[in-house]
Amino acid sequence: MEKGKIDARSPHPQDMQGEEGADELTHKALSTGATAQEVLTRALIPGMQAVGDKFRNNEIYLPDVLMSARAMGAAMEHLKPHFKSGDIQYRGKIVLGTVSGDLHDIGKKIVGMFFEGGGWEVIDCGVDVSEPQFLEAIQEHQPDAVGMSALLTTTMVNMEEIVRGLKTNFPQLLIIVGGAPVTDAFATRIGADFYSPDPQGALEKLNRNI
Ligand code: B1M
Numbered sequence: 001m002e003k004g005k006i007d008a009r010s011p012h013p014q015d016m017q018g019e020e021g022a023d024e025l026t027h028k029a030l031s032t033g034a035t036a037q038e039v040l041t042r043a044l045i046p047g048m049q050a051v052g053d054k055f056r057n058n059e060i061y062l063p064d065v066l067m068s069a070r071a072m073g074a075a076m077e078h079l080k081p082h083f084k085s086g087d088i089q090y091r092g093k094i095v096l097g098t099v100s101g102d103l104h105d106i107g108k109k110i111v112g113m114f115f116e117g118g119g120w121e122v123i124d125c126g127v128d129v130s131e132p133q134f135l136e137a138i139q140e141h142q143p144d145a146v147g148m149s150a151l152l153t154t155t156m157v158n159m160e161e162i163v164r165g166l167k168t169n170f171p172q173l174l175i176i177v178g179g180a181p182v183t184d185a186f187a188t189r190i191g192a193d194f195y196s197p198d199p200q201g202a203l204e205k206l207n208r209n210i
Contacts, residue, residue: 001021001047002051005019005021005022006022021074027078037082039075039079040119044072044075044117045118045119048117051068069110091119092143092206094144095138095145096111096147097125097129097134098149098151102155104149105126107149108127111149115202129162138166145175145210148163149179151180152181159182163190176193177190
């Protein structure tokens with residue numbers, strides 16, 4: 001998974017041609033007696049942790065992260081029924097969205113994949129998400145946290161309004177913000193609880209606080 005090998009048919013990475021990937025290995029682990037919890041905590045979470053650390057240290061590039069996240073997604077398909085049946089508990093629940101006026105979703109999707117790999121249930125509201133839409137999602141899903149992404153300097157203003165609105169309605173709700181133009185100082189100024197420049201940091205910050 002860490003190397004981004006999705007399944008036996010996938011051509012990436014080249015030095016693993018024909019080898020089994022996250023799909024087959026997860027199936028095999030579950031059918032030979034490993035519990036879903038063990039697969040999650042001993043394989044997937046450490047794998048995504050390693051990917052996040054390497055990405056943060058510039059040892060791998062964005063396409064590598066995307067391939068690993070896709071491999072993780074293939075493994076997660078086998079675990080989903082176990083989450084549904086209650087065999088394994090999610091670590092927490094997060095509502096994610098790119099703020100209103102902003103259509104960039106690549107980074108936000110990666111953040112979502114890291115959270116899933118970290119054992120979180122992710123409610124992804126998509127892009128161009130307004131304050132009423134965030135509020136509706138919060139009421140419906142009762143998350144532990146909300147994550148917001150903004151990629152345009154012009155939509156940082158919308159992020160500010162949304163954070164203030166959500167904090168007025170749900171003062172205890174943890175809010176984490178990110179995206180290329182967002183900074184720690186900006187996050188503090190608008191009243192968000194956390195800022196992270198990368199998905200791994202976002203996951204670590206919320207894990208420490210949930
Ligand atoms: Co747009 N765009 N774009 N664009 N676009 C930028 C952002 C821009 C910097 C390009 C430039 O001019 N150099 C610029 C913004 C300038 C500014 O505001 N200062 C820009 C512009 C101007 C625009 C338009 C206005 C262009 C136009 O139409 N005139 C327009 C706006 C549309 C809109 O949103 N309303 C527009 C449109 C588009 C496309 C639709 C064509 C496309 C988006 C496709 C999509 O997302 N589905 C696009 C793209 C691809 C880019 C660039 C090239 C790449 C963005 C990206 O995906 N990066 C970008 C230039 C660049 O960055 N080189 C650019 C990769 C992604 C993995 O990184 O999203 O930063 P990022 O996410 C990172 C971190 O930021 C962090 O983790 C992620 C993974 O490491 N992170 C979080 C993100 N969210 C987080 C949340 C967290 C924590 C961490 O906690 C919750």
